[in-house]
Amino acid sequence: MITIPYLTALTTYFSYGLLFAFGQLRDLFRRIIDRWNSSNLQGYAPICLGLEDFYIRRLYLRIQDCFGRPIASAPDAWFDVVERYSNDHNKTLKRTDKIRRCLNLGSYNYLGFAAADEYCTPRAIESLKKFSASTCSSRVDGGTTTLHAELDECVAKFVGKPAALVFGMGYVTNSAIIPVLIGKGGLILSDSLNHSSIVNGARGSGATIRVFQHNTPSHLEKVLREQIAEGQPRTHRPWKKIIVVVEGIYSMEGELCKLPEIVAVCKKYKAYVYLDEAHSIGAVGKTGRGVCELLGVDTADVDIMMGTFTKSFGSCGGYIAGSKQLIQYLKYTCPAHLYGTSISPPAAQQILSAIKVLLGEDGSSRGAQKLARIRENSNFFRSELQKMGFEVLGDNDSPVMPIMLYNPSKIPAFSRECLKQNVAVVVVGFPATPLLLSRARICISASHTREDLARALEVISQVGDLVGIKYFPAAPKKEHQEDKMVKLD
Amino acid sequence: MREKMENNLMYVRAEPSIDLNKNTEWVTYPGVWTIYIFIVFFSWLLVLSLLGCSPGMAWTIVHLSHFFGLIGSEVCVFVELESISSVMGRYEQVKPLMGRLCALSGAEMGYARESKSTAMLQFFLARKKKPVVQEHCVLVGIVTYIFFHWKKGTPFADDQGIYNGLTWWEQIENGKQLTRNRKFLTVVPVVLYLIASHTTDYENPMLVLNTIAVFVLVVAKFPHMHRVRIFGINGEH
Numbered sequence: 001m002i003t004i005p006y007l008t009a010l011t012t013y014f015s016y017g018l019l020f021a022f023g024q025l026r027d028l029f030r031r032i033i034d035r036w037n038s039s040n041l042q043g044y045a046p047i048c049l050g051l052e053d054f055y056i057r058r059l060y061l062r063i064q065d066c067f068g069r070p071i072a073s074a075p076d077a078w079f080d081v082v083e084r085y086s087n088d089h090n091k092t093l094k095r096t097d098k099i100r101r102c103l104n105l106g107s108y109n110y111l112g113f114a115a116a117d118e119y120c121t122p123r124a125i126e127s128l129k130k131f132s133a134s135t136c137s138s139r140v141d142g143g144t145t146t147l148h149a150e151l152d153e154c155v156a157k158f159v160g161k162p163a164a165l166v167f168g169m170g171y172v173t174n175s176a177i178i179p180v181l182i183g184k185g186g187l188i189l190s191d192s193l194n195h196s197s198i199v200n201g202a203r204g205s206g207a208t209i210r211v212f213q214h215n216t217p218s219h220l221e222k223v224l225r226e227q228i229a230e231g232q233p234r235t236h237r238p239w240k241k242i243i244v245v246v247e248g249i250y251s252m253e254g255e256l257c258k259l260p261e262i263v264a265v266c267k268k269y270k271a272y273v274y275l276d277e278a279h280s281i282g283a284v285g286k287t288g289r290g291v292c293e294l295l296g297v298d299t300a301d302v303d304i305m306m307g308t309f310t311k312s313f314g315s316c317g318g319y320i321a322g323s324k325q326l327i328q329y330l331k332y333t334c335p336a337h338l339y340g341t342s343i344s345p346p347a348a349q350q351i352l353s354a355i356k357v358l359l360g361e362d363g364s365s366r367g368a369q370k371l372a373r374i375r376e377n378s379n380f381f382r383s384e385l386q387k388m389g390f391e392v393l394g395d396n397d398s399p400v401m402p403i404m405l406y407n408p409s410k411i412p413a414f415s416r417e418c419l420k421q422n423v424a425v426v427v428v429g430f431p432a433t434p435l436l437l438s439r440a441r442i443c444i445s446a447s448h449t450r451e452d453l454a455r456a457l458e459v460i461s462q463v464g465d466l467v468g469i470k471y472f473p474a475a476p477k478k479e480h481q482e483d484k485m486v487k488l489d
Numbered sequence: 490m491r492e493k494m495e496n497n498l499m500y501v502r503a504e505p506s507i508d509l510n511k512n513t514e515w516v517t518y519p520g521v522w523t524i525y526i527f528i529v530f531f532s533w534l535l536v537l538s539l540l541g542c543s544p545g546m547a548w549t550i551v552h553l554s555h556f557f558g559l560i561g562s563e564v565c566v567f568v569e570l571e572s573i574s575s576v577m578g579r580y581e582q583v584k585p586l587m588g589r590l591c592a593l594s595g596a597e598m599g600y601a602r603e604s605k606s607t608a609m610l611q612f613f614l615a616r617k618k619k620p621v622v623q624e625h626c627v628l629v630g631i632v633t634y635i636f637f638h639w640k641k642g643t644p645f646a647d648d649q650g651i652y653n654g655l656t657w658w659e660q661i662e663n664g665k666q667l668t669r670n671r672k673f674l675t676v677v678p679v680v681l682y683l684i685a686s687h688t689t690d691y692e693n694p695m696l697v698l699n700t701i702a703v704f705v706l707v708v709a710k711f712p713h714m715h716r717v718r719i720f721g722i723n724g725e726h
Contacts, residue, residue, distance in 0.1 A: 002503045009501060009520035010527070017528060049653065054644035192507050196647075214505045431645050435515035436503060 023058030064090045066415035075107035076115035077447040106426035110283040111370045112447030113314030120353035124346045131345035143342035160299035161321035168343040170308030171197040173318030176336035179205040185240040217261035242271035248280030248291035254394025272303040282312025313354040317343040374446040389470035402439035417463040512643040513661040545688035549695045552685040666712035678706040
């Protein structure tokens with residue numbers, strides 16, 4: 001539940017209204033001026049219909065320099081950001097040759113595998129020499145190497161399911177699997193804040209989609225009961241299949257899913273559970289096995305577990321884990337497996353080595369250290385930010401922490417001021433988030449040291465004062481009293 | 490301490506809504522009604538300060554614009570140009586320009602609105618012998634009519650055009666009729682009508698226009714008018 005000061009809500013609406021009004025005014029003048037210069041495209045249909053691109057042209061392009069910043073090094077704790085300039089008020093941006101060394105608070109680098117690692121990188125280079133950069137074929141044709149077979153088994157064992165299947169791209173894993181699992185006559189119940197890959201897959205499947213309130217098992221139960229009682233639309237026949245899709249950690253909120261309650265509801269009504277662990281696999285849980293381990297849910301209760309390797313393993317690609325029959329079925333039907341290129345061999349080797357490091361099979365305890373460090377870092381950073389008076393979302397132990405900005409003008413202000421002080425943050429606004437609730441999303445990594453975090457806190461505090469986002473009163477400091485006591489001696 | 494602050498009235502809770510349409514899901518958040526009333530009041534002050542007309546005139550302008558939402562914001566330009574021209578006495582120069590704008594916007598919309606718009610314009614011009622114009626009602630009316638009942642679709646392309654045939658009014662709260670938000674938004678033009686007609690002392694030209702305006706606006710918001718396009722105006726291409 002997000003708490004907004006009432007005045008901030010009003011000023012945010014007013015700012016959006018003003019931006020919208022100015023955008024419409026500029027569009028009006030553009031239309032008038034374009035009438036004067038007639039174009040020779042009579043009879044052609046317009047590329048964009050009506051208002052479709054209004055948001056991009058009039059709101060996004062004004063602050064384009066805060067998004068899509070090119071980087072010139074690996075996304076480690078510190079990285080190089082390329083500076084850009086614009087001569088026409090951000091409509092086009094040109095790169096310069098200058099780079100800035102910035103603290104990276106935006107990459108999904110939860111365990112620090114994004115940079116060169118002493119165990120993973122030599123092995124990835126070796127597999128690059130042995131298997132080359134791409135398999136140049138889909139899994140069924142000639143794209144299954146020994147690495148792929150080993151990776152499938154390794155992922156299944158790591159996640160705790162009988163079998164798994166790995167794909168070359170994370171987004172495609174969701175959007176190609178869901179249409180194969182369910183079709184017309186089925187029901188998909190999806191959390192209101194699910195990722196767009198799930199929404200795409202659900203729309204592509206042809207099943208009926210119903211949305212339940214974010215992370216609210218009671219509302220899920222209510223919707224389930226209603227839908228089971230009504231049956232399919234118009235014919236009212238019973239549903240062929242019901243799948244409930246939830247995510248492990250919601251990337252925009254930093255919240256953990258209420259998995260035990262949701263699994264209990266699904267068991268009661270005999271619905272399948274599809275868990276998308278894109279952000280939680282490898283990052284939470286005592287041994288990094290994700291949300292099921294953290295919340296104590298038996299993996300046999302979750303029917304289909306999906307995840308990606310982009311965030312914690314420093315690679316690319318996605319996986320699906322489930323029963324042997326499910327994976328066998330997917331191998332026959334899923335287009336991503338039959339037609340899509342299989343995952344690149346060095347990427348596969350990186351995942352294998354990363355999992356080995358996590359489990360301690362490389363002979364060192366670096367995996368356990370990384371997991372402990374990310375937990376400590378996240379909890380420390382979150383509690384410090386909250387003490388300073390920021391509104392930070394997310395549960396404890398979650399490495400994703402959004403800081404609420406609300407006002408659309410604070411989005412570029414926060415981003416640019418932080419960049420001036422060499423801290424790179426990711427800011428998100430409408431329509432990726434609800435209208436009022438724009439935020440700056442911080443992703444903590446195991447490779448951030450205490451000094452890095454202290455510097456980040458200092459910069460964010462200064463910028464927060466400048467931009468005015470400390471919506472809560474700061475907690476009083478206790479150290480001053482102790483100093484005084486020492487001096488009295 | 491945070492709990493104490495939250496109990497204070499100055500903080501409100503924003504519950505995430507189930508509405509998938511990002512264009513309209515914000516109407517369930519706190520503060521929307523207040524800001525709508527505030528923007529109406531603010532535009533009244535703007536009109537009053539920019540044009541120096543009487544308060545009653547300003548309210549009529551605010552209200553009328555609810556109705557005169559003929560062909561998009563071009564009408565704003567008409568009115569502004571017209572008022573400026575009549576004030577500065579260069580009536581004749583501006584008239585052909587506005588005639589052309591009428592024709593252009595009529596052609597753009599693809600309907601035979603040209604004749605209707607020029608007729609409206611003649612009526613408007615004929616009436617305007619005094620330099621003061623009732624811009625406020627015109628402004629707010631134009632704005633709300635266009636954005637609630639004329640412009641269709643959403644300002645971003647993420648939803649792949651699902652709502653392209655629906656106006657904003659038809660999109661809010663997934664098309665559910667007679668919710669609290671809809672009732673509130675229906676009452677606002679009526680209240681504006683009362684204020685406008687009271688402050689102009691029910692004088693004749695303004696009263697007729699105000700009445701037509703409130704009639705059009707309130708009828709457009711009836712549940713029976715959901716997805717109804719009279720004579721195919723503003724319908725699908």
